[in-house]
Amino acid sequence: MKFLVTFIALLFTYICLTLEIELNFVINSYSVLDDAFQLIIEEFNNYANETNLDIQLKMTYFTDENDGDIGYNDYDKTLKLLEKKKNKYDIFAYDPLYLKIFSNYLLDLKKYPDNTIKEYLDLYSTKDNIDLTEYNGHRVGFPLFLIISVLHSNVNYLRKHNKDVPKTWSELIETTEYILEKEKDDNPDLIGYNGLFPDNENALCSFYQFIYSYREEKELDIPEFDSQTAIDAAEEIMNIKNTISSYEIFKSNEKHIVDEMITENMVFVNFYSSARMPNYTISALPGKKPGINGSIIGGFNLGINKNIIDERKNASIEVLKYIFSENFQKEIIVKN
The missing domain is CATH 3.40.190.10 (Periplasmic binding protein-like II)
Known part of the structure; x- marks a missing residue:
């Protein structure tokens, strides 16, 4: 009888599991x-x-x-x-x-x-x-996560060298050049800025975001690709890459960026707001002019x-x- 009760209990459990x-x-x-x-x-x-x-x-x-x-x-x-x-x-x-x-x-x-x-x-x-x-x-679908691209600034290096978070691209270049020069003996592998141009849609998004940050007034739409504004923006992207970064860093994928942020080996980082790292503060990405900038909106939906x-x-x-x-x-x- 005891065996039968045990068998029935196991059978019931099996049926419940198979119905799950x-x-x-x-x-x-x-x-x-x-x-x-x-x-x-x-x-x-x-x-x-x-x-x-x-x-x-x-x-x-x-x-x-x-x-x-x-x-x-x-x-x-x-x-x-x-x-x-x-x-x-x-x-x-x-x-x-x-x-x-x-x-x-x-x-x-x-x-x-x-x-x-x-x-x-x-x-x-x-x-x-x-x-x-x-x-x-x-x-x-439903919107699960909404994230935007922001500037992550390494507060340790900013405090050490008495520098502020840059609000323009020219300030970003000037501040990064200064810090890299001061750190070149102790930390020759320090990365100045990443750009966020990996081999996926983020590269195109970053390009749009940068051009948008080059408009003359907040109210204006994104400049046409054949406009002088877009040409100037593209030239500034190349200037940033050549001055405070490199082709390899600009092309690095998201996982590599996160790894570098974890080790605090980047001074400034263009990345998403969801990546909240110790010793990094977040702010709006720079623009050509203070207060006129752009950002990428991304995230995840859930669908069936x-x-x-x-x-x-x-x-x-x-x-x-x-x-x-x-x-x-x-x-x-x-x-x-």
């Missing part, structure tokens, strides 16, 4: 946000266990280490996964930059037959959020693959409802 849905959460690894993604997965799985939700999240990473050709946001590999009609990948974290490309493969949340999702959509219906998550009237079966769609909706609930958003902000 394991969802695959696809993320393009971005070093400074990896911990945040891991925290989200862990928090949801704990919540699901506590509430008997029978859903678990499993993370699938694309990283620089897996493939030397992958950038921080490898959209072509994500697209290949989404194009599969029979798909085992459920929830995707994607850059809003590729909203148009991914929209055909993601679930339109406004048309999903679960009325409870509407209140969550309403919470994220500001113009900025709509611009980031809606294409051709189809709402294909529309080619998965209804059972997995329903489970994925439950995940989004938890992640984008007001309580969880407050919690994740506090923990990060």
Whole structure:
């Protein structure tokens, strides 16, 4: 009799486990946000266990280490996964930059037959959020992280040499030249400035951002590429590279930049606001004139693959409802 009871208990446990849905959460690894993604997965799985939700999240990473050709946001590999009609990948974290490309493969949340999702959509219906998550009237995600490019300045070197955070590109060059000259004996490998021109979309974004920072007045739009303003900006980019940086540093990828910041081996860094490092202060990127600058806006949306079966769609909706609930958003902000 005791054996029978044990057998029934084990059988019940097995049935419960087999009924649990394991969802695959696809993320393009971005070093400074990896911990945040891991925290989200862990928090949801704990919540699901506590509430008997029978859903678990499993993370699938694309990283620089897996493939030397992958950038921080490898959209072509994500697209290949989404194009599969029979798909085992459920929830995707994607850059809003590729909203148009991914929209055909993601679930339109406004048309999903679960009325409870509407209140969550309403919470994220500001113009900025709509611009980031809606294409051709189809709402294909929620905005998870929003980040902007800023100037990270090494406060140790600024204090040591009694220098201020630069507000113009000419000040950046002058200050960096001074610090590199003073440090050349003790720290000959010190990097002045990175530029942020890796082999991915960040290079083009950085180029646009720099040209925009060269406009004469705040109210003006980005200069035309064939304008004298754009030509002057391009020449200044080359001047910065040749004076306080190098081709190799300008082309370095995001992981290398983060590694150099961790070791505090860079004086000034053009990088995203999410990379908060000790001994670096953040400010607006410089411009041609003080107070006239530019920035890159990036981040991650979360969307659901529309080619998965209804059972997995329903489970994925439950995940989004938890992640984008007001309580969880407050919690994740506090923990990060």
